[in-house]
Amino acid sequence: MGGLEHYISVGRERLRCGYTTGTCAAAAARGAAERLLAGQFPPAVRIDTPAGIPVEVELLEGTSGADWAACAVRKDGGDDPDATHGALIFARVERSEAPGVTIDGGPGVGRVTKPGLDQPVGAAAINRVPRQMIGRQVAQAMAEHRCGGGLRVTISAPEGERLAKKTFNPRLGIVGGISILGTSGIVRPMSEAALIDSLRLEQDMLAAAGATDIVVTPGNYGETFAREVLGLGLGRWCTCSNYIGEAIDHAAGLGFRSLLLVGHVGKLCKVAAGVMNTHSRVADGRREALCTHAALCGGDRATVEALYRAVTTDDAVAVLDRAGLRAAVMASLTQALDEQLKRRAGAGMDIEAIFFSNRYGILGRTAGAGKLSALHPISS
Secondary structure (H helix, E strand, O other), rough: OOOOOOOOOOOOOOOEEOOEEEEEEEEHHHHHHHHHOOOOOOEEEEEOOOOOOOOOOOOOOOOOOOOOEEEEEOEEOOOOOOOOOOOOEEEEEEEEEEEEEEEOOEEEEOEEOOOOOOOOOOOOOOOOHHHHHHHHHHHHHHOOOOOEEEEEEEEEOOOHHHOOOOHHHHHOOOOEEEEEOOOOEEEEEOHHHHHHHHHHHHHHHHOOOOOOOEEEEEOOHHHHHHHHHHHOOOOEEEOOOOOOHHHHHHHHHHHHOOEEEEEEEEHHHHHOOOOOEEEOOOOOOHHHHHHHHHHHOOOOOOHHHHHHOOOOHHHHHHHHHHHOOOOHHHHHHHHHHHHHHHHOOOOOEEEEEEEEEEOOOEEEEEEOHHHHHHHOOOOO
């Protein structure tokens, strides 16, 4: 049986959708319940996902005993495979004295250890919508086969503990395995929504833990520089990838007192030009920003042309050094960055920034960046 044949257009491409670990768990649970209550495994199970897209999946590795049955579904990430693509998601269904359907996680499914997530501390990391999907499928099987007792469902993922190291789970305080996720049941390729949801979740958890001041970095470069060069404590920190505007908006909405943004000059010079989604497919603007500020600072035509041809921002800084303009241009760029950030954040949250190059070190910091840095000592 092939994968899900549902496609969406992304730019000029036609990409195939997949289905979530939540859909896998619900389908496996339905298959195991059918075996337990009707005496045989169906070859496949059809699930109506919350997105309204039906998914039919093959059941694998079916086993059973006197009062239990188990089987698996293989995760299909479509044309946007993630860390769990190809993993087997198992469901074991057994009779229980408790009425209705109870759901828990087994080996390879993480446990929540920090507040602020979809599930409470101590619960299996099976999110609300997948729990609803699992419960609905098992309840339908119970109704069809007139099962008057209770059933207990345990979801597991044999490779989950290993796969979790490739996800956000360790940072989020989910230990022991992957999460069973999905609000629509469908994986949409190249989904910005999933990345933005992860960013918001990290900020939600910081807020739930009582943080009032946070550090935000676009990625690994910023994190490493903040920790190893600036000496900042990153106990109250999150990454935002390219979604700097989304990070600012959500932080302000949560009521954080301050946000310190630390990033590479290649990203933050885009923000200085008003680009709040810095992915190259959305906008670039690096050379345009550098050329503009060089011209404002008195750079001649040859300097501006050299900046326009520069392949990297480090090459551009070298051009500015030869023209004796680095300090002036970085100061002008910093002022523009400061204005853009404060305009986006509004009056309720203090926001400052530091930008750098791995070759040249700190290139600019807004006026209040030192004050916010002091709020994040290395011991925090």
